[in-house]
Amino acid sequence: MEQRRFWCEKGSLLGLILGVFLTCNECIIRSDASIHEYRNEAFNPQSNAFFFHGGSEGLYASKVHDSTDNSSADNRHLKGKSFIKFESVTFVRTKESANKMSEMQQDTGLVEAIILEVKDRARIGASFAQSDEICCTRNLSNSGYCTMGEVVIHKNLDNPEWPVRIKTFFNGNDEEAKMEIKTVDINSSGMYYLYFMYCDTQLKGTLIKGTTIWRNPDGYLPGKMTPLMTFYGFMSLAYLVLGLAWFLRFVQFWKDIIQLHYHITAVIALGMCEMAVWYFEYANFNSTGIRPMGITLWAVTFSAVKKTLSRLLLLVVSMGFGVVKPTLGGITLKVFLLGLVYFVASEALELVEHLGNINDFSGKTKLFLVLPVAFLDSWFILWIFSSLSKTLEKLQIRRNLAKLELYRKFTNSLAIFVLLSVAWIGFELYFNATDPLSEFWQIAWIIPAFWSILAYALLAIICILWAPSRNPTRYAYMEEAGDDFDEEGISLTSGALKVSGDVAIKREYENAHADDMEEDKRE
Numbered sequence: 001m002e003q004r005r006f007w008c009e010k011g012s013l014l015g016l017i018l019g020v021f022l023t024c025n026e027c028i029i030r031s032d033a034s035i036h037e038y039r040n041e042a043f044n045p046q047s048n049a050f051f052f053h054g055g056s057e058g059l060y061a062s063k064v065h066d067s068t069d070n071s072s073a074d075n076r077h078l079k080g081k082s083f084i085k086f087e088s089v090t091f092v093r094t095k096e097s098a099n100k101m102s103e104m105q106q107d108t109g110l111v112e113a114i115i116l117e118v119k120d121r122a123r124i125g126a127s128f129a130q131s132d133e134i135c136c137t138r139n140l141s142n143s144g145y146c147t148m149g150e151v152v153i154h155k156n157l158d159n160p161e162w163p164v165r166i167k168t169f170f171n172g173n174d175e176e177a178k179m180e181i182k183t184v185d186i187n188s189s190g191m192y193y194l195y196f197m198y199c200d201t202q203l204k205g206t207l208i209k210g211t212t213i214w215r216n217p218d219g220y221l222p223g224k225m226t227p228l229m230t231f232y233g234f235m236s237l238a239y240l241v242l243g244l245a246w247f248l249r250f251v252q253f254w255k256d257i258i259q260l261h262y263h264i265t266a267v268i269a270l271g272m273c274e275m276a277v278w279y280f281e282y283a284n285f286n287s288t289g290i291r292p293m294g295i296t297l298w299a300v301t302f303s304a305v306k307k308t309l310s311r312l313l314l315l316v317v318s319m320g321f322g323v324v325k326p327t328l329g330g331i332t333l334k335v336f337l338l339g340l341v342y343f344v345a346s347e348a349l350e351l352v353e354h355l356g357n358i359n360d361f362s363g364k365t366k367l368f369l370v371l372p373v374a375f376l377d378s379w380f381i382l383w384i385f386s387s388l389s390k391t392l393e394k395l396q397i398r399r400n401l402a403k404l405e406l407y408r409k410f411t412n413s414l415a416i417f418v419l420l421s422v423a424w425i426g427f428e429l430y431f432n433a434t435d436p437l438s439e440f441w442q443i444a445w446i447i448p449a450f451w452s453i454l455a456y457a458l459l460a461i462i463c464i465l466w467a468p469s470r471n472p473t474r475y476a477y478m479e480e481a482g483d484d485f486d487e488e489g490i491s492l493t494s495g496a497l498k499v500s501g502d503v504a505i506k507r508e509y510e511n512a513h514a515d516d517m518e519e520d521k522r523e
Helices: 095-099 118-123 138-142 226-252 259-288 293-318 329-355 363-398 401-434 446-465 502-512 514-522
Strands: 035-042 044-046 049-059 083-092 109-117 164-170 176-178 182-185 190-198 207-215
Touching (some): 035 049, 049 207, 083 109, 109 118, 164 182, 190 207, 226 446, 293 363, 329 363, 363 401, 401 446
Antiparallel strands (some): 035 207, 044 049, 083 182
């Protein structure tokens, strides 16, 4: 989850990526693991304070309320409880700072852990007193608002225990201060932020290391991602149903199968595997609190391969492969190279999003990974619609009514999906602009889910339009001498294409072009 500052005011490139209507798992919500690790990371200055963002996640309220110590409870006792647990968190100050302190002195430096719900973000700092200060000043202290050396927190009168403040002191001239193991129960659903802060300038250069654990009532899966586990389970079943229906049709008319049908079969199989692997990845994440690298790697790879083949499927269908022309001819290599480059770019982006720590990458690095995918998606879209236009033009010239009707249905469906994609991208932009702090985290899962549903629906329409049947002539290619040329003017065939049921095909061909023959005779 992208790091956000709590002092933000209340209240991309996405437009290029229309290709997400094919598949869009790159839209899966970015999130840190529920076990947040800090590895000697530095505090950042802000106003008169120094802070470190310890994590932010959507948490549901606990389903059970008891006094069980979560530090020693097993998974059976944790069921139904939601909490944030501080485990082995240590602050390390510089030697110069430690040497300035007396060995016999106590409380020689204070670091505070502050947990707040996003709706209470204005309670941190002295904004209520018309001041931009975060740490307590002498004037604020004299006014009775706060204690010198501490972060100003304006308590919620309706819930005086929140925001939560946990203090950790350095003793004497020790370089390290260990935070006590403590668990904060979550009894109200919301987006929670954790910040570690200090006000003493002598602690400048202090680092943090250790671990915090965030848990929801039903597991460690972050609240934003919890509904997605169920969603991927349903999508796995949906792909299974589609796959079974397609397989039965495939077996029933196996003698009339064309090469395009094998491509469709591969996309269905990959979609089924992709959804199933994502489900198991989320289930493992939910039970352990960390993303299982092996399963995630497989899920990312399945996702990248499926997205690539889905785009290639739309491209070759739009070119009329197997319907208007038997091969792709001289552009086969170009199509293959475009798919290969897209797979590499998509795989790289997905690996960084799901296996890397997003906060370790600068904006330029993320832009460097996103731009190639966005550009290639745009290129696919332009090529698809350009090829579709040429295919429709060829069919109109030939007056092949059956195939023309098929491609008109496909074109209309594709146009509807593009309009839906554009509308949804607009919604995403509005949603992200109006919800910078993830206050509507409980419905955020709908955004990636929509793209998966859209991709599935488009694949189902392709399966219906190009379903195997006893009469393959409605989509099978038939050569018309001197008529098939690729975009570079290279002949695609060298002889008549033999299809099963030659007599029936010839008759249908003659009937479909009877008007052309009569016109030729008159001329």
